[in-house]
Amino acid sequence: MDDTRWDHGLKVTGEGQGLVGHAGAVLLRKLADQAGLTAALGSALTRAGKFPLVDRGVALVSMAVAITLGATSMNDITVLAHHAPVLGREPSDTTVRRTLELADARTLDKIARVRARIRGHVWSLIGATPAGFPWLAIAGKVLAGWLVIDLDGTLITARSDKEGAAPTFKQGYGFHPLGA
Numbered sequence: 001m002d003d004t005r006w007d008h009g010l011k012v013t014g015e016g017q018g019l020v021g022h023a024g025a026v027l028l029r030k031l032a033d034q035a036g037l038t039a040a041l042g043s044a045l046t047r048a049g050k051f052p053l054v055d056r057g058v059a060l061v062s063m064a065v066a067i068t069l070g071a072t073s074m075n076d077i078t079v080l081a082h083h084a085p086v087l088g089r090e091p092s093d094t095t096v097r098r099t100l101e102l103a104d105a106r107t108l109d110k111i112a113r114v115r116a117r118i119r120g121h122v123w124s125l126i127g128a129t130p131a132g133f134p135w136l137a138i139a140g141k142v143l144a145g146w147l148v149i150d151l152d153g154t155l156i157t158a159r160s161d162k163e164g165a166a167p168t169f170k171q172g173y174g175f176h177p178l179g180a
Contacts, residue, residue, distance in 0.1 A: 028068060032064075036118055037057075038055075039057060040114040042055040042057025045099065047102070052098070053095075054095045059091040063091075063100075066079050066080050072175070077093055150180065151179070154177060156177065
């Protein structure tokens with residue numbers, strides 16, 4: 001049986017051919033795939049009698065990766081184009097739009113439950129690792145020996161007249177680039 005996963009044979013190097021920039025985006029996608037988030041989102045977004053060419057979980061995770069690369073609209077999914085040798089062709093903006101159109105209250109609830117389940121799974125994997133995080137304890141077990149990169153969003157205030165726009169938990173509007 002052949003290994004046909006998209007991440008087969010990936011390695012980190014600064015030399016060679018077939019390289020992609022923003023390799024951290026590839027690792028983000030790989031994390032979502034290996035943690036089971038991509039597949040679980042695909043299941044949550046499945047509709048009876050619909051067989052999309054691109055899995056809706058892949059489309060949603062791809063858009064999240066594109067946002068980390070600076071995408072500000074559905075059309076910006078093209079920022080993933082240079083990752084095509086690794087991730088395959090990026091979903092079209094139409095596929096992203098159709099995926100986002102599924103976001104009714106019931107589906108958003110399913111997505112929230114999927115995220116919570118996967119987050120719990122990832123934390124249980126971290127907790128089971130002998131090294132753990134140096135500054136964290138879970139269920140009384142001190143997790144030590146990890147290098148931690150703390151990511152945090154910084155709110156950049158921007159006005160939004162978009163339908164359904166909601167303020168942040170601090171009651172502001174804007175976007176939040178990530179800082180490490």
